[in-house]
Amino acid sequence: MPSTVVAELRDITIAFPGVKALDGVDLVLRAGEIHALMGENGAGKSTLIKALTGVYAIDSGTVEVGGRPRRFSGTADAQAAGIATVYQEVNLCTNLSVGENVMLGREVRGRLGIDWSATHRAARTALELLGLQIDTRTSLSSHSIAVQQLIAIARATVLESAVLVLDEPTSSLDRSEVEQLFAVVRRMRDTGVAVLFVTHFLDQVYELCDRITVLRNGRRVGEFPTAELPRRELVSTMLGRELARLEAIEDRALAVGAADSTVPVLRVEDLGRKGVIAGASLELRPGEIVGLAGLLGSGRTELARLLYGADRPDAGHAEVHGRPARLSSPRAALAHRIAFSSEDRRSEGIIPDLSVRENLVLAVQAQRGWARPLSRTQQDAIVERYMTSLGVQPPMPARSSATCRAATSRRCSWAAGSPRIPSSSSWTSPPAASTSVRRRRSSVRSRTSRPAASRCCSSRRSSRRSCASRSASTCCKTGISSPKSSTRRTSTWMTSSP
């Protein structure tokens, strides 16, 4: 028997300046089903979720929930219509207790106001129905992200939501936490809720979901029962490439992997660092992608940092192309053409007060040293190569070679191999740099020293007051966060990135 349609989006179109994020997309969510939304980066998944949850107004198309046409004016509107959302970063109140969060807006009222005992009892019941034994009087912040997500789902049951949207909920969970989340989601499904699950993990789709909608370049490619869409076909549908071509790529990779006679590009044996990671060994052959798997805290990041010399190994040895190599610093690793993309890319992978262009040429300039500045033509060639490989237009005007050269002074030199990747806090207190960088920084500072909110509202006194009074809130015009700590970074991006 076909399940009841709970929510239906038809012919949804949403455009941003210069890009049609969604172009006539359909999505149907049914009661008692877990529905996966799949697609490559930029396919339009987040935009579609935001259309469903009232974050974005749609340009055209229709949204029906419970058989009634809806035009959401905001997230509260969508929530009132029965749509609950659980994000990767939990959006509950960390300063309140578990019970208060579960029951927020649905507190049990007595003759003298809120009956807290009854409220906590109701919260406990909601949690227990999902198999969760949690003391409802403990603070939400005392629980892990995984538990907080489960609490957010319990809240959805209290709100009697008909649709539960899970947006990349498992990205920061370990395996046992994922199992616990899935058990709770299955219980929700069994009570008749329609679940929309967005993830990049194919295994999880095949483990949990009944149906899959695939998006590509803002369009719906199709809707498939999971059991009828083999994994390889799902990948080719997402990528828009023929299965045969993908298989040829896979065969080539397998052939390379099978050629055991190939000398590994990188081989480490018993590589370790006292108190951080015990000896780990691995081999990486040409053309291979090797995954490091393990639970949170098992040492994956630590091993990656040792391979790049970001932390100095104190045991084991390494070989590059069969020759002994000392990976004692990023400089040494880069000399062996080993690069590192950090887990925390925002604080370790880029330098936010430099432009996109400067960030791109930085490592090359730093390797050459300050005495051999890159010419504008060389910078252009580097930028074009990177941007083309990323499929992005190179938008940045050239900086003077002096700026680039100065940028590679102490503060940035780790990118090309100073002994340590600095902690994120060290970004905020730049050491002395050459005159051109100092001059530029002071101009950036003078443009950004006021909080973003007060800057944007400077022409309207009343708005300025209201913005400034909402510490840690969002500026009414620009949408920029106003707390002082974040202002400079955000604004610097705006002023220095063309």
Ligand SMILES: Nc1ncnc2c1ncn2[C@@H]1O[C@H](COP(=O)(O)OP(=O)(O)OP(=O)(O)O)[C@@H](O)[C@H]1O
């Ligand atoms: N606020 C925005 N302003 C301008 N363009 C946007 C905005 N949000 C999304 N886009 C663009 O719309 C397209 C779809 O983006 P969307 O974030 O929905 O994709 P996605 O499938 O969720 O990708 P990911 O898996 O990386 O989150 C992309 O080209 C993106 O650059």
